[in-house]
Amino acid sequence: MRAFEGDGTVDKYKTRLPLQGWSVSLELIMRFIHRYQASVFKKEGSAWSFLFREVSRITVDAFERKAPVVWTTAYVFPMEMIWALGLIPVDFEILAGFLSAAYQTGPMLRASDRFGLPQDTCTVHRIAVGAALSDQLPRPDLIVTTTHYCDGKAKTNEIMAQRYGVEYLLVDMPLEDTEEARAYLKGQLLLVFERLSELAKIPCREELLSEAVASFNDMTRCMRRANDLRKSTPCPFLPNNGGFILNFVGTLLYGSHLAPTLYELLDSQWRKELEERKFPQEKFRILWLMASPTFQATIFEWLEDRGARVVMEELSHCYWGEMDPSRPLDSMVDRMFSNTFMGKAERRARTAVELAKSYRVDCAIHFGHLPCRQANGALKLLRDALEEEGIKLIQLEGDLADPTGWDEVRVRNHLSAHLEMLQGEISGRRAWARGTHRGFENP
Amino acid sequence: MESHRPASDNRVGWLCSYTPMEIPLALGLLPTRMSGQGRISGATDPRIYHLLCPYVRSVFKAAAQLRPERVVFARCCDAMVRLHDLWKVCFGGKVHFLDLPKISSPEAVSYFANVLRGWAKELRDGAEPEEEELWDSITEMNRVRAFFRGLFSEVARRALPYSWVRERVRLWLEYPTEGTLKAIEEERQALHFDGKMGKGPGVILSSTMLDQGEIVSLIEEAGLVVVGDDECLGERHFHMDVEEGGDPFEALAHRYLQRWPCPRMKGVGRRLEELERILEERGAAGVVIVYLKFCDQSSFDIPLIQEKFRKKGVPLLLLENDYTSSALGQMRTRLEAFREILHEGF
Structure with missing residues (x-):
C-alpha cells in the first residue's frame, strides 16, 4: 500500500478554487457560469458546457422571474408537465449541489442550524433550507414533489412552502405496483397538471404534453446510445465523475427540447474521442452506486491515474421504456413505477447486478451519503446480490455536499487496499486461465 | 420483544x-x-x-x-x-x-x-x-380508544400521572384487551392521585416513538407535570373513532388517514394546530420535545414547532433520544433547569 502523506501525492490533487474562502451569492454563481461557461469549462460545444450553460440560464430566468417558477424534484417528478406549460423548473437539491461545488455550504449550514434543523438530517436539504432562509434561492410560485426516494425531500419542501407561503403539492407515490395504485397515481398527476395549467394560465389539455413526451423519447434514445458506448473497452468517461453529475443535473432538462441535444452532444463527443483513441485502457471497471461528492473530490483523478474507471453509475441508468405521446399521463405513471430506486430494495439490488453484468465491471463502489437512510439501509441486500455474482462491493461513506468531513487520504488508503486485492484477484484469474498459477493444479 | x-x-x-x-x-x-x-x-x-x-x-x-x-x-x-x-x-x-x-x-x-x-x-x-367480524372488532377498538381517551382526559386535569397512564397503555399492548382494561379500571378506582400530583408547571410532551418509561419518569421527577402529549402511542393513537356504517375498510382507512397526524403525513399545520389546541386547553406552561435521533420525519418538524411556540412566547425544551441510557443524566439536569425557567415565568 502506498503512503500518501508527505510524498506529495495529496498536493498533486489539490485544486485551488477561485471561490474558496469567498462568500458569493448563488445568483452571482449562476450568472457567472452562464456568462463565462466557455472559460469555466474550457470545452465550448461539449455536452458538459451545454448542460451548465442551459441550467444556469434556466436558474437566472427563475431569478428574473421570466415565467412562473415551480420548485420540483427533477429526478422523480415528470418534468414534461413543467416544460410543456412554459414554466421554469427549479430543483433545490441541484442548486444545493452548485453551492457545494462553489464551497459556499458553510453559511447555509449555519443558517439551517440557527433555524433549528437537527444536524443528523440530510446535508443537501440543510443547505437548501439555509439557502432559502438566506434568500439565496429564486422564489417559487408553486412547489410540487413526490414521496418516493426519501422522506427528507418531502419534509424539506413542506418547510419551503411555509417559508415562502406558497401552495405545496405532494404526489403520493405508491410502492406496490397494482391497478389501483396506478389509478391513484394517475389521478394525482392529473390534479397536479390542472394546477400547473392554472399557474401557466393555459387551458388544461393532456395533448399539451405530447410534444414534451416525444422530446423525452428522443432524449431516451440518445441517452441509451451514449450509455451503450460505455460498455466498450476502453470506456469513455467525463473527468471527476462527470458522468454522474451530468446525468443528475441533466434531469432538470427532461422533457424539454434541450435534453435530446445534451445527450446527442455527449454521444457524438464520446464517439469522436473513441475514434481518436483519447481514452486510455482501463485496468478496473467500476460501477458507481448511489451518490457522488458534489464538491471537488480529487479521488476520481486519483482512481483514473490507477487505471480504475467508473464505467457506469446507478443513477445514470435509463430504467424506463418508450413513452406513448398519445397517452402522456399513463406513460408517466409507467415510468414512475419502473423507477428501480422506488420501493423495496430487492429491485434496486437486482438492477445493480444487471448493470454490473452488462457493463462488465470488476467491482462496485457504493458512496453512502451518511444521512441517506433509504440508500444505505439497502446496503446489505446490495452487497449480498452483487457478491453472489462474484462482484465485490466497496463501501465509501461520506457527505456528498459538505466537504468539511471529507478525508481524502483516508478514502484513498481505503480504496488502495481494495484495488490491490482486486488486482491480485484479476491476476489470479488470468493465471488460472493461462495455467501459470502457482501451488494448485488448474482444474 | x-x-x-x-x-x-x-x-x-x-x-x-x-x-x-x-x-x-x-x-x-x-x-x-x-x-x-x-x-x-x-x-x-x-x-x-x-x-x-x-x-x-x-x-x-x-x-x-x-x-x-x-x-x-x-x-x-x-x-x-x-x-x-x-x-x-x-x-x-x-x-x-x-x-x-x-x-x-x-x-x-x-x-x-x-x-x-x-x-x-x-x-x-x-x-x-x-364484514360482521370486522365491525365487531371496530366496535371493540372504538371502546378501547374511548377508554384511554378517558384516562388521558384525567391526565389533562391532573387527576392521574401521565407515567401511570403510559404504563397502562404498554400493558394493554402486551395483554389481551378484555382482562387488561378491567384490571386497569379497578386499579384506577383504588388509587387516589389528587394531591399527590404536585403543583409543578404543566407541560405538553411531544415525541414520535417514546418507549422509554425512564424518560417520562425523569420529566415527572424534575417537578414537571405532563398534562398532554403528541406521541405515537399516546393521545394520537387513541384519537378519533372509526365511524360505524358503510364499508368497513373505507371506514378504517378514513379514520387512520384523518386522525391527529404524525410527522410522516403531509401537512405539519394540522399537527401544530393539535399541539396548540391541547397546550391552550390544558393551560400548559411549556413544551418538551423528545426527538428520536435519525428520525427524519420528526426532525424536519422541530424548527416549525419551535418557531410556532417561540412566537407565542411558550418555552420549549428539546431532548434527543438515542435509545441509550448515557444521556439520561444530562436530560435530568436540563429538565430541572427547564422547570426553574417555567417557575420563574420566563
Whole structure:
C-alpha cells in the first residue's frame, strides 16, 4: 500500500478554487457560469458546457422571474408537465449541489442550524433550507414533489412552502405496483397538471404534453446510445465523475427540447474521442452506486491515474421504456413505477447486478451519503446480490455536499487496499486461465 | 420483544401506530406491538445501517432472538421500509406490507381501503373476511380508544400521572384487551392521585416513538407535570373513532388517514394546530420535545414547532433520544433547569 502523506501525492490533487474562502451569492454563481461557461469549462460545444450553460440560464430566468417558477424534484417528478406549460423548473437539491461545488455550504449550514434543523438530517436539504432562509434561492410560485426516494425531500419542501407561503403539492407515490395504485397515481398527476395549467394560465389539455413526451423519447434514445458506448473497452468517461453529475443535473432538462441535444452532444463527443483513441485502457471497471461528492473530490483523478474507471453509475441508468405521446399521463405513471430506486430494495439490488453484468465491471463502489437512510439501509441486500455474482462491493461513506468531513487520504488508503486485492484477484484469474498459477493444479 | 405473549403462531407483530389493529383482531389474530425493549445495547448488528433510527435498530436486534411468525410493516418512513426489506432476508416468516399514503385526500382513503382489504385477504389466506367480524372488532377498538381517551382526559386535569397512564397503555399492548382494561379500571378506582400530583408547571410532551418509561419518569421527577402529549402511542393513537356504517375498510382507512397526524403525513399545520389546541386547553406552561435521533420525519418538524411556540412566547425544551441510557443524566439536569425557567415565568 502506498503512503500518501508527505510524498506529495495529496498536493498533486489539490485544486485551488477561485471561490474558496469567498462568500458569493448563488445568483452571482449562476450568472457567472452562464456568462463565462466557455472559460469555466474550457470545452465550448461539449455536452458538459451545454448542460451548465442551459441550467444556469434556466436558474437566472427563475431569478428574473421570466415565467412562473415551480420548485420540483427533477429526478422523480415528470418534468414534461413543467416544460410543456412554459414554466421554469427549479430543483433545490441541484442548486444545493452548485453551492457545494462553489464551497459556499458553510453559511447555509449555519443558517439551517440557527433555524433549528437537527444536524443528523440530510446535508443537501440543510443547505437548501439555509439557502432559502438566506434568500439565496429564486422564489417559487408553486412547489410540487413526490414521496418516493426519501422522506427528507418531502419534509424539506413542506418547510419551503411555509417559508415562502406558497401552495405545496405532494404526489403520493405508491410502492406496490397494482391497478389501483396506478389509478391513484394517475389521478394525482392529473390534479397536479390542472394546477400547473392554472399557474401557466393555459387551458388544461393532456395533448399539451405530447410534444414534451416525444422530446423525452428522443432524449431516451440518445441517452441509451451514449450509455451503450460505455460498455466498450476502453470506456469513455467525463473527468471527476462527470458522468454522474451530468446525468443528475441533466434531469432538470427532461422533457424539454434541450435534453435530446445534451445527450446527442455527449454521444457524438464520446464517439469522436473513441475514434481518436483519447481514452486510455482501463485496468478496473467500476460501477458507481448511489451518490457522488458534489464538491471537488480529487479521488476520481486519483482512481483514473490507477487505471480504475467508473464505467457506469446507478443513477445514470435509463430504467424506463418508450413513452406513448398519445397517452402522456399513463406513460408517466409507467415510468414512475419502473423507477428501480422506488420501493423495496430487492429491485434496486437486482438492477445493480444487471448493470454490473452488462457493463462488465470488476467491482462496485457504493458512496453512502451518511444521512441517506433509504440508500444505505439497502446496503446489505446490495452487497449480498452483487457478491453472489462474484462482484465485490466497496463501501465509501461520506457527505456528498459538505466537504468539511471529507478525508481524502483516508478514502484513498481505503480504496488502495481494495484495488490491490482486486488486482491480485484479476491476476489470479488470468493465471488460472493461462495455467501459470502457482501451488494448485488448474482444474 | 414481548415475552409475556404465548409462543403461539396467532400473533401479528406490528410497529407503526397507523396499523389498523382491527383487522387482525377480526380474524382472531393477536396484534403484538414490537418495541425492541426500548433500548439499544451491545454491538451494532452489521446487517442494519447504523444511522437508521434507534427504534428500528432495536426492533431488528430484538427480533434476532425472538419474533412473531407474522409481522406487518407500514410505509411510514424510509427506515421502516428498509427494516421490512431486511426482515424478509434475515428472518423470513410471513411478512406483510401496508402501502400507507402520506396524504389524506378522498382518493388516498379509497386507495388505502383497498390496501387494507388486500391485507385482510392475505391474513386469511386469500379469503374475504366477514364484514360482521370486522365491525365487531371496530366496535371493540372504538371502546378501547374511548377508554384511554378517558384516562388521558384525567391526565389533562391532573387527576392521574401521565407515567401511570403510559404504563397502562404498554400493558394493554402486551395483554389481551378484555382482562387488561378491567384490571386497569379497578386499579384506577383504588388509587387516589389528587394531591399527590404536585403543583409543578404543566407541560405538553411531544415525541414520535417514546418507549422509554425512564424518560417520562425523569420529566415527572424534575417537578414537571405532563398534562398532554403528541406521541405515537399516546393521545394520537387513541384519537378519533372509526365511524360505524358503510364499508368497513373505507371506514378504517378514513379514520387512520384523518386522525391527529404524525410527522410522516403531509401537512405539519394540522399537527401544530393539535399541539396548540391541547397546550391552550390544558393551560400548559411549556413544551418538551423528545426527538428520536435519525428520525427524519420528526426532525424536519422541530424548527416549525419551535418557531410556532417561540412566537407565542411558550418555552420549549428539546431532548434527543438515542435509545441509550448515557444521556439520561444530562436530560435530568436540563429538565430541572427547564422547570426553574417555567417557575420563574420566563
